[in-house]
Every structure is written in structure tokens, then in C-alpha cells.
Amino acid sequence: MHEKVIVHIDIDCFYAQVEEILEPSLREKPLGIQQKTCLVTCNYKAREFGCKKLMFIPEAQKLCPELVLVNGEDLTKYKKMSDQIFNCLQKFSCNVEKLGLDENFVDVTEIVNNRMKNEEKIELSEGTFKLSFDEESQDDSECECGCHKRLYLGSVIAQELRKALFDDLGITSCAGIAHNKLLAKLVGSQNKPNKQTIIFPHQATEFLRSLGPVRSLCGIGSKTAEILEGLGVKTVENLQNIEISVLKKKFDDKTSEKLKELALGKDKSEVKPTGKQKTISIEDSTYSNPLKNLAEFETKLNVLLTRLVDAAIIEQKRTPTAFRLTIRKTMNVKELLQRESKQRDVPQSWFKSSDPTVIVPLLYPVAMQLFKQIMNEEKEFKITLVGVAFSKFLDQMQSEDANALLKFLKPKTEDEKLSPKVEKSPPLKEISKEKSVIKKFFKPIENDEQKISEEILPKKTSEPSSLMNFFKTAENNSKTPPKTVDKKRKSDTNPEKSPSPKKLKAENPSETEESTSEAVKSTNPDQKSSLDFEIPKDMDTKSFNRLPKAIKKRIINDLKNAAKLKMNPSLIDYPRKPEKIIAKSKMDAFVFKY
DSSP states (O other), X not given: OOOOOEEEEEETTHHHHHHHHHOGGGTTSOEEEEETTEEEEEOHXXXXXXXXXXXXXXXXXXXXXXXXXXXXXOOHHHXXXXXXXXXXXXXXXXXXEEETTTEEEEXXXXXXXXXXXXXXXXXXXXXXXXOOOGGGGSGGGOOTTXXXXXXXXXXXXXXXXXXXXXXXXXXXXXXXXXXXXXXXXXXXXXXXXXOEEXXXXXGHHHHHHTTOBGGGSTTOOHHHXXXXXXXXXXXXXXXXXXXXXXXXXXXXXXXXXXXXXXXXXXXXXXXXXXXXXXXXXXXXXXXXXXXXXXXXXXHHHHHHHHHHHXXXXXXXXXXXXXXXXXXXXXXXXXXXXXXXXXXXXOOGGGGSSOOHHHHHHHHHHHHHXXXXXXXXXXXXXXXXXXXXXXXXXXXXXXXXXXXXXXXXXXXXXXXXXXXXXXXXXXXXXXXXXXXXXXXXXXXXXXXXXXXXXXXXSOSSOOOHHHXXXXXXXXXXXXXXXXXXXXXXXXXXXXXXXXXXXXXXXXXOXXXXXXXXXXXXXXXXXXXXXXXXXXXXXXXXXXXXXXXXXXXXXXHHHHHHHHHHTTOOGGGSOOOBOOSOEEESSSEEEEOOOO
16 A cells, blocks of 8 residues: 655755856856865756766866856855745645755645545646656556555646746756655656656666665665675665575664665655754854964854854744854864864843844853863864854744643543553552552551551651541540450460460550560659660550551650750650540540640
């Protein structure tokens, strides 16, 4: 199933066209764009003489003595035109992905599907080139999924995109139409300039085979090509025929599968819509004439700051909150180049004015401060590149915050409600244990036999409310008459005949509580404890013995500390004996002093 329709737009000799638009008299002349000693691109008039991309200037001038050279080191005008192209394509579809300055992927699937409902007769757009590989290109090879008709409509939309670019900006382009990004990009370069080419799914294998070297495939670089060559794979055809098990000897499983898919024209990657630039930067290389003193650097810095403010604040109307300075300097040791950047936040109030003469003086001290941090008080230096940039734009940060808020507030779908995503599911034993602990925590104490688990109580808290609840429970329990104790059972010292701990606990908790014997050796308040402190006379030892271990431990520690510091123990919270007993038929209430 080939559902997608992807159009790849590539601008013809982009830099040269921009210069021709700015200066129309250059259209009829062989034109080359120069950066340093290299010809980065040239128009088709110059290519007729044999000039090519990345050719050295002296060599190009030998081939074409009439070659007109324009300095293309300042990329500002090219970036501006690139943004205008992007905005023009976005009028047709939101799914536009920038690829460098002069290339764009456009996913027109939705437009095609909408037109398919209304179009009765669907034909290939005029001027669209079709690939022909003998028998494989015949119409009887058409897919059952209907992709041929969708691609036909895609060719019509591609023609409309290219026409809009020419009408609005005066720029020509070529296009590739396919069912995936890989094929759309590769097939678009088959017919240039100002033309478009379509490829159908059944033609992919034969078309890729005709490309020759594996480096022709997008995504295969020099290092990967070297490894493949070691396996005897030099051409795309070799890569198509090699067994994947052989590839796995040199690559991992994922890479091996990816290489095989590329060779067969399979590409599942989506067109990722490009948003606004996260960084706007201006750089100027001074490699041929390095900056050697502070005065030269300050002059260059002022020029770059003015250009940066023009590009970001005036043209794009963006508000940055961070400024970055980049320096590439030559080290004294072996003339090695070192590139370093420093960044600092700047207030957004600086950019309320759109006047560069107001903004640049504010940015200048910040840039100089960053310069000193980078140069580290070096008196002699050679700077071969200076760059300035704005980032952390206000609109970008606000949109990210808004997206996060929308994601948080977005109602869950039925599937999400039924099967919520959990990062790590705890074991069932831990869940049941946790539930039981929570239930115990909220369950009120009903009688003396119940204890508060140590797992529930925090280690460091003062628990006045818990103590009050405990003593209120003790008050309620005091209304019930105490059980009689069997003298025989009480006096029995034989461990074999002694009752179970549960029964003893119910009959007399003060005698069976293990922590009581450890914490308080004597229940007589008049007698001194064998511990490091004296038991307060007003302590209700019975109530103390019935407290949870964690609370008892805390009270004991507090009493120890009070004894060491010679403090009055009455300042510490512990269960005290009742001051008054209001009796009717039996004990009704206790009034405790804290």
C-alpha cells in the first residue's frame, strides 16, 4: 500500500538565482558564486563552459574567462529568500520540511485525497517526465492500491507549487514526485532545470540500480561506503543483491535492515514540519585575513551585531532572550584552529525598539564580556571567524509552554482510559502490601490489641494528634470492665504450659510488650530507671506501654536528650497520669496535661 504522495522541491542554482533576482543584468552572463577560493555554485550559462560546483576559482576562470564572480560569504540574503520560499509552500500544505536553504519536502497526501473525491478524470500534469525502463514502465504494472492516480494528482500539485514560487518570487525549481521521501529526492534531479519527474513504486528497484555507486543513496556517507566496499559492495545493485546476513557481520541489525531498504527504495520516514528557527545567527570568516588586534575585532563585531539585529528583530520581528558569541582562533601550538562559544541571557525589554542604533550599544558590552571569557586575556591572537547569534526566542518559549499545557489538559481517549501508560509496574505483592498498609493507616483504633504499624509512621514527626486519638481510644476502652486474670495461668512459669502471646496481650499488655521491658525497666515512677534518664513521676506507664514502637522510641530519645542537657522533662510530650477522675458508675474520661 503506497498511501503517501511526497513532492521534493529543489531550487535551481539557488545562490546564483538570488543574485540574478537582485541584479537582473546577470541573467544572460555566466555567473559564479565565490566563497574564499572556491566556486560554490554557478548558473547554467557558466555550466555550459564546464564550470562545476566546488571548483577552484583559477580552474573555473580558465574554462570560462568571461565568468562573473559574486562574493557569497554573506548568507543573509540567501536565508531571507529561503524563508520566503518556505512560507510560499506553506500556503499549500502545513507539512513542509526544510532541507538546507534550497530544498523542501512537501507532503501533499491530504490535498490529493480531497481532490480524488471530486476529480473524475485524473491525468499526468503536462511537462512531467516519466521514467522508462522498458517493460517495467508500462501502465499494466499499475498497483492495485491506486497509487498511480494519486501520484498523477501529485504531479499536478507539484506544477502548482513551482508556478507559485515563480509568480511570487521569480524563482525556478525542479520537483520529484514519489510515494516516499527517498525516491522523491533522487528522482527530482533526473531532469533539470525547471522540470519535474515522477516515479512509480514498481520502478524503484530498476531506477536505484541505474544510479551506480552506493554513495548516490541518501544516508550513505564515506565511512559507510568504505565498510561496504570491504564487503564487495560498490554499487547500488551490489547492495540490492547482497544477503542481509553478510551486512550484519559489519553492521548492527537495525543499520543492516536500513541499508537494504534504501537499496530497494523503501523509506518509512515522515515529512516533519519545520517550525520557526530556534537560532538566528550571523557569521563571518576571516581566515584569509585574520583579526590580530582588539580594534579590528571591535569593528567586525559592530558590523555583525547590526546585521543580526536587522535579520532577527527588524525582518522577522522576533524577541530573543539569549545572545551567543562564537570565536574561531588559531592556537600558537602547531597553528591549530579552536572554535569556542559563550552565551548569556539578555532582557527582552532591550528589543522593544526596532532601531539598531538603540539595540547594538546594549549588546556590545555583553559581547565584549563574552569575548574576554573566550580569549582568556590573550594579548596576541589570530581570529579566523566571528559569529553572533540570538536564541531562546520568546514566541518559541511561549509555544512550548502552551503545547505542554495543552498536552496536560487534553482529555484522554477511550483507549488511554482503558489502558493507561505506566512506566514501571510494581510487583503484585508490593501493591497488595501497600494497599493493606494504607487501609491500616486510615482505620481507627478500636481496642488495646491493635497496633500502629511501624511502616506507616514517619521516622521524624511529633504526633500530638495521634497521641490524643490514642488516649481517646483508651478512654472509650476504659468503660468496658477489665477481664479477670486466671491466677494459675499468671503464676505459671513453665514456658511449655504458658499461654500464647496473643492471649497474654489481651489480658495484660503491660506485662507482655517486649518494647516496654527494653524502654522502661521499671513501671514504678518513684524508682529510677536503669537507662540514662529518670522516668518522670507523672508518666502514665500503662498508656506509654501501649504506644506504637516508633512513638515510644521518640519519647525515650527526647527524655535522654533532656537528661543530658539537664532540661525539665515536663517540657516533653509523653502520656501523663490523669489529674482528675470524674466517676459516675465507672471511669468516664481522662483529662491529660501536656
